[in-house]
Amino acid sequence: MFGYHVPAPDEAMLISGGKGGHDGSPFRVVxxxxxxxxxxxxxxxxxxxxxxxxxxxxxCVSRQGIALNVRAVIAFKVGNDEESIxxxxxxxxxxxxxxxxxxxxxxxGHLRSIVGSMTVEDIITERQKLATEVxxxxxxxxAKIGLTVDSLQIRSIDDMKIGYIAAMAAPHNAxxxxxxxxxxxxxxxxxxxxxxxxxRRQAEYARQTAVVQAQYKAEVDRAQAEAAQxxxxxxxxxxxxxxxxxxxxxxxxxELRQQQLVAEVIKPADAEAERVRIxxxxxxxxxxxxxxxxxxxxxxxxxxxxxxxxxQIVREAAQGLAGANVNILNGADGLGELASGLVGQGMAIxxxxxxxxxxxxxxxxxxxxxx
Numbered sequence: 001m002f003g004y005h006v007p008a009p010d011e012a013m014l015i016s017g018g019k020g021g022h023d024g025s026p027f028r029v030v031x032x033x034x035x036x037x038x039x040x041x042x043x044x045x046x047x048x049x050x051x052x053x054x055x056x057x058x059x060c061v062s063r064q065g066i067a068l069n070v071r072a073v074i075a076f077k078v079g080n081d082e083e084s085i086x087x088x089x090x091x092x093x094x095x096x097x098x099x100x101x102x103x104x105x106x107x108x109g110h111l112r113s114i115v116g117s118m119t120v121e122d123i124i125t126e127r128q129k130l131a132t133e134v135x136x137x138x139x140x141x142x143a144k145i146g147l148t149v150d151s152l153q154i155r156s157i158d159d160m161k162i163g164y165i166a167a168m169a170a171p172h173n174a175x176x177x178x179x180x181x182x183x184x185x186x187x188x189x190x191x192x193x194x195x196x197x198x199x200r201r202q203a204e205y206a207r208q209t210a211v212v213q214a215q216y217k218a219e220v221d222r223a224q225a226e227a228a229q230x231x232x233x234x235x236x237x238x239x240x241x242x243x244x245x246x247x248x249x250x251x252x253x254x255e256l257r258q259q260q261l262v263a264e265v266i267k268p269a270d271a272e273a274e275r276v277r278i279x280x281x282x283x284x285x286x287x288x289x290x291x292x293x294x295x296x297x298x299x300x301x302x303x304x305x306x307x308x309x310x311x312q313i314v315r316e317a318a319q320g321l322a323g324a325n326v327n328i329l330n331g332a333d334g335l336g337e338l339a340s341g342l343v344g345q346g347m348a349i350x351x352x353x354x355x356x357x358x359x360x361x362x363x364x365x366x367x368x369x370x371x
Contacts, residue, residue, distance in 0.1 A: 006034035010050040012078070012085045014093070017042040027089070029082045047089045048096055051077045051150065054104040059160075060115035062123060069158050070115060072131075074107050075150040076142070088146030103147060110137040120164060127154045
């Protein structure tokens with residue numbers, strides 16, 4: 001829009017003409033927003049608020065009189081407050097590059113002053129202390145011209161080849177070198193030990209690998225051997241089973257043959273032997289009987305004679321009853337009983353005769369009457 005101006009984020013807009021700014025300032029400061037500027041009656045200028053850098057390289061003399069070349073870098077900028085912007089604008093608005101030149105000169109002066117109050121050893125060993133003291137010494141002066149310092153870094157310090165710093169560092173260098181050699185020796189020893197340990201582990205790994213491979217090969221060989229023997233073993237097992245079956249069959253055949261022998265030979269032989277024994281016993285018994293018969297021939301003849309005479313004896317007994325007075329009771333039954341009694345008497349007489357012959361006496365036959 002015509003007459004409306006907006007500063008950049010890292011700029012401050014300065015409006016001059018007409019009514020002044022704060023505290024009698026010849027211009028009004030605008031940052032972070034735009035403003036309407038009446039043409040022809042107002043003038044707009046811009047002041048940078050960006051970070052700037054100044055390098056300082058200064059020859060300084062230490063408290064011992066040792067000349068030192070010190071190089072430093074200062075990071076600075078215009079302050080963000082309105083007062084700092086006004087102070088900086090009044091000094092550098094027309095030539096803003098002069099801020100870097102003036103800042104370098106200010107810090108060079110303070111650097112010479114601070115280095116002159118310190119020894120080389122302090123400067124070398126306490127660089128941060130040197131930087132802090134330089135900052136503290138220049139802070140008020142920088143604030144007067146509207147600038148603020150963000151950081152100060154001491155980049156390098158050398159004695160311009162005098163050798164003081166090198167001599168000062170020699171004991172430390174020797175100690176450091178000694179420590180470095182010791183550390184190197186320890187590192188070499190550790191490397192050797194590590195190498196030996198690595199070789200030992202490799203050898204152990206190779207041994208374990210060889211053992212595992214040998215075990216694996218043994219298992220493979222055993223499996224292959226078992227596989228190769230599986231056929232013969234199966235055949236041998238089959239043959240063993242066949243032999244066992246044949247043996248069992250032979251045993252059964254032997255048992256059957258034995259049974260057949262028993263049935264066909266032993267039992268007939270036993271039967272024949274039994275028959276012969278029985279025949280022998282029969283013959284013996286026959287001979288005994290014949291002997292007994294020969295010994296008792298007369299007795300047998302006598303028995304036969306008595307038997308032959310038994311009917312006659314009975315008749316004679318019956319004739320003795322002829323004159324007897326016998327009463328027959330019960331009719332035919334009584335008559336049968338009477339006949340039976342007669343026959344019994346005859347048998348009793350026969351037994352009596354036989355007993356008499358057995359005792360060596362002669363038989364006595366008595367006849368009488370039975371009432």
